[in-house]
């Protein structure tokens with residue numbers, strides 16, 4: 001729609017037969033009536049037929065329920081719409097409208113390649129040619145394409161190639177919105193004649209997959225209705241249509257400027273938002289899809305229109321808009337109680353339903369991915385509220401529990417916090433910011449990052465606690481063991497992956513799991529727990545490592561057996577390789593509790609050092625799966641709670657919670673605090689160099705405040721424990 005030029009037939013209010021306010025029209029029956037609308041009087045549609053009422057009823061009970069939630073601020077359609085679309089496979093529901101499409105660098109094809117729902121072109125009938133010309137302004141007509149060149153012929157060719165549909169592998173249909181810039185005669189006649197030649201492409205009565213042609217700027221009045229072929233429908237507005245007219249309306253397009261002055265940054269002011277909601281409800285009550293034109297354009301605007309329930313997202317940037325909404329179920333998350341419908345009733349998982357990471361390393365390559373249907377939680381996890389016993393006190397540190405959320409940046413923490421209405425780890429008062437840069441790269445991998453935390457020295461990427469010139473750098477495990485402490489490593493992932501590896505092994509390459517695991521023969525670990533038995537048994541070095549370890553270690557296959565098994569334990573529990581689900585969410589916490597019990601009872605005279613890793617927060621970042629990230633972070637938070645519980649009972653335990661690096665470049669776009677809803681966006685499928693947060697608890701926790709390199713952690717731990 002041209003926003004600067006008056007439409008051919010102005011959309012005046014003269015034909016409106018009723019002038020109730022919008023506020024009147026959809027005041028919900030929840031007691032929270034909207035304030036009266038004080039602006040321009042808008043029409044109210046009077047004849048709402050039965051199917052439309054059904055639709056309205058399907059929407060309102062949820063809306064009311066959300067409004068009734070006791071969180072102070074009244075919830076808006078935002079949560080409602082996301083709830084509904086979560087159940088409706090968002091990818092199919094999001095319809096993008098390529099506004100003024102002929103202004104793209106490559107008209108038609110840029111939008112077509114994104115499988116947008118609708119493409120818009122303004123057409124002009126001029127005397128010099130029988131063709132219709134495509135242009136924004138009259139001044140642009142001298143040098144422009146014809147409708148035939150720009151849209152009709154490309155579509156005819158594509159339909160031929162795609163066996164009678166717009167896209168070969170898609171059931172989506174394409175709409176072509178044609179805005180008539182010159183009088184109906186001859187513009188509409190020329191359009192009808194041009195399209196009539198290809199009924200298999202433009203007539204849904206001939207081909208159900210045909211392009212839907214919608215004319216804009218012309219009302220479906222007595223004259224046009226009769227003279228327009230049935231395959232052409234009309235772009236409507238909010239006026240009272242007769243049933244015959246209504247039948248020919250394909251969508252309702254409204255001038256955004258009549259409802260809001262919003263610039264697309266932040267959020268619309270409440271009064272304007274309510275006007276928008278009312279207009280959307282009015283159009284939906286007609287059983288028609290809605291589009292606003294003259295809209296702000298950008299991520300915040302697209303997301304806001306989507307959450308408001310606008311059917312066609314109007315944009316001049318169809319590629320960016322499509323990228324934003326692509327895999328949208330992986331960018332939204334909310335915990336829902338089971339009184340709501342299940343996440344999916346479909347038997348078959350689509351390819352898109354399992355989020356894999358393509359860049360995992362050798363030890364993590366077998367990971368099965370995050371299955372969409374397994375990532376829903378029915379209720380918040382419990383938050384542990386610490387007693388702050390000896391928190392920050394200058395008293396003895398006997399035990400150290402270091403919990404590393406692999407790939408857990410501040411955004412991952414904030415997303416999990418928002419959906420869960422709190423986290424145990426955010427109860428901690430001593431906070432630091434850690435720089436993760438590697439020795440040879442600004443952006444670290446998990447090997448260099450884990451090695452820096454473990455040894456206090458910067459490392460090259462891929463090195464596991466080995467210097468650039470090949471010297472072994474002793475880790476915290478090496479030091480604590482030599483000082484008479486019991487040591488343990490627990491990971492919710494493969495035991496030979498980079499982070500756990502840095503706390504017991506040494507290798508020039510992280511993928512050399514043979515070299516890494518061979519260090520287990522030193523026997524410095526009282527407990528090793530994680531997944532990946534194959535790293536011990538399927539080896540290139542022909543070493544029978546299990547036989548070599550058996551004299552010293554009891555091998556277990558379940559976390560549940562750790563605490564009651566005497567002596568040193570290697571527990572390979574393959575459940576720890578799977579993505580967290582609601583049922584398995586406490587697995588890392590169970591392992592942490594068992595590890596603490598075992599190490600505390602190990603009786604090496606001093607205390608213990610335990611490293612616990614939440615490994616798959618990183619996998620979720622690589623896979624760009626927000627639901628996966630949230631479940632893995634909550635699973636990690638339960639382990640943090642276990643550590644804090646022990647620290648409170650013990651009084652001499654220092655708990656440190658941090659990350660090795662951030663993964664995914666996760667950005668939080670929007671959310672709803674009360675509903676626990678988060679919408680997020682990943683900018684990469686790899687690590688980013690942004691600093692990560694650190695939280696400390698217990699004696700000497702204050703020593704971890706401030707901003708420092710990841711190598712510093714090692715030195716502070718040495719200092720506060722007094723190990724040499």
Ligand SMILES: [Zn+2]
Pocket residue numbers: 406407445446447449499618660661
């Ligand atoms: Zn990592």
